[in-house]
Every structure is written in structure tokens, then in C-alpha cells.
Amino acid sequence: MKIGILISGRGSNMVAIVDAVKSGAIADAEVAVVISDKAYAAGLGKAKERGVETVVVERRGRMRAEHDAEIISELKKHGVELVCLAGYMRLLSPAFVQAFPNRIINIHPSLLPAFPGLDAQRQAFDAGVKVTGCTVHYVDEHLDNGPAILQCEVPRVDGDTVDTLSARILEQEHRLYVEAVREIIRRKHDR
Ligand code: GRF
Numbered sequence: 001m002k003i004g005i006l007i008s009g010r011g012s013n014m015v016a017i018v019d020a021v022k023s024g025a026i027a028d029a030e031v032a033v034v035i036s037d038k039a040y041a042a043g044l045g046k047a048k049e050r051g052v053e054t055v056v057v058e059r060r061g062r063m064r065a066e067h068d069a070e071i072i073s074e075l076k077k078h079g080v081e082l083v084c085l086a087g088y089m090r091l092l093s094p095a096f097v098q099a100f101p102n103r104i105i106n107i108h109p110s111l112l113p114a115f116p117g118l119d120a121q122r123q124a125f126d127a128g129v130k131v132t133g134c135t136v137h138y139v140d141e142h143l144d145n146g147p148a149i150l151q152c153e154v155p156r157v158d159g160d161t162v163d164t165l166s167a168r169i170l171e172q173e174h175r176l177y178v179e180a181v182r183e184i185i186r187r188k189h190d191r
Pocket residue numbers: 007009010011012013014043086087088107108109170173
């Protein structure tokens with residue numbers, strides 16, 4: 001399974017997937033390319049250090065359809081079969097979603113459908129919930145929408161701040177995203 005990962009920033013979930021492929025924790029897979037819409041994304045250096053090809057496709061004032069078309073073409077050029085969004089901060093166009101049917105997944109730091117959008121950890125914290133978590137889900141053209149693949153609960157504990165809670169969620173994100181990619185590869189083999 002050739003994987004393409006889209007990032008916009010830090011790239012810690014991307015690193016979790018790349019390292020799991022390298023260690024064999026995710027078998028029968030290769031990370032073919034990491035694509036960022038931001039030239040300064042810290043994740044780009046982390047991908048390069050790990051020997052993964054990187055491509056920057058900046059928006060540069062273009063329409064979404066045109067930007068997406070260039071990303072789709074890079075993904076296809078690299079033979080990508082599974083697209084993992086990992087902190088990619090843009091909505092995908094319907095054409096992008098249709099180019100990879102049931103083959104685009106995302107990680108979000110809440111138990112969707114609760115707290116979609118930006119700053120999900122803070123949203124959950126401010127709402128005072130006792131349990132939040134993270135979700136890996138299939139992607140459609142709507143924000144943090146689409147069927148869940150795996151979810152993991154993370155309880156809020158006494159003395160938590162947004163930062164400590166976010167850090168515990170992130171730890172689970174890395175584990176959950178790897179598990180979800182393994183699950184998708186397993187489903188592909190079962191078909
Ligand atoms: C993660 O919390 C992810 O759930 C959300 O954006 C953040 C990206 O972090 N979609 P990183 O770039 O993977 O470190």
C-alpha cells in the first residue's frame with residue numbers, strides 16, 4: 001500500500017506513520033510522499049531526515065480546485081493508494097475526495113462528532129467534559145466529517161490544563177493513527 005501524507009505543520013502524526021512503516025509495525029506499506037501546503041512546515045524536515053520524499057504545493061492565492069488538482073497529480077504520480085491527512089489545515093474539494101474514494105483518512109483530537117474544527121482539545125476542556133479523545137475517520141468534503149474508523153477515549157484528570165490534556169491526547173493519536181492504517185491495509189488484503 002503506497003501512502004501519501006498531507007501536512008501543514010509539526011508533523012508528529014506523519015512521523016508516527018513513517019516510523020511505524022520503517023519498523024515494520026505497519027507491514028506491506030511504503031510512505032511514497034509527504035506533501036505540505038506550507039513551505040515552512042516543521043514536518044518537512046522530519047520527513048526528509050527519514051528519507052521520505054517531500055513536495056511543497058503552496059496555495060499562492062489560487063482557487064481550491066486548482067490547488068487540489070496539483071496535489072492530486074503529485075499523489076497519482078507517486079502511485080499513492082491511501083491518503084493520510086495529518087494536521088493538514090485545508091478542506092478538500094469534492095474532486096479530491098472523488099479521486100481517492102474511501103482512501104482518504106484524517107486524525108482529529110476529539111471524539112467526533114463532538115468538537116469538530118480548530119482547537120478541539122480546548123473546546124472539550126472549556127466544555128468541561130470528563131472524557132474526550134481522538135478519532136481517525138474517512139474524509140469527505142465537509143469539516144471533520146465522515147465515518148469513524150477508530151476512536152480512543154482520553155479522560156480529563158484532576159489538575160489537567162489544556163496543554164497536559166492535549167499532550168495525552170496526542171500520545172493516543174500517534175498510536176491510533178498507526179492502528180487505523182494497519183486496519184485499512186488488513187481490509188484491503190481481506191477483499
Ligand atoms: C493533531 O492534533 C491532529 O489531530 C490535528 O492536528 C494536529 C496535528 O499535529 N488534526 P501534528 O502535525 O501531527 O503534530
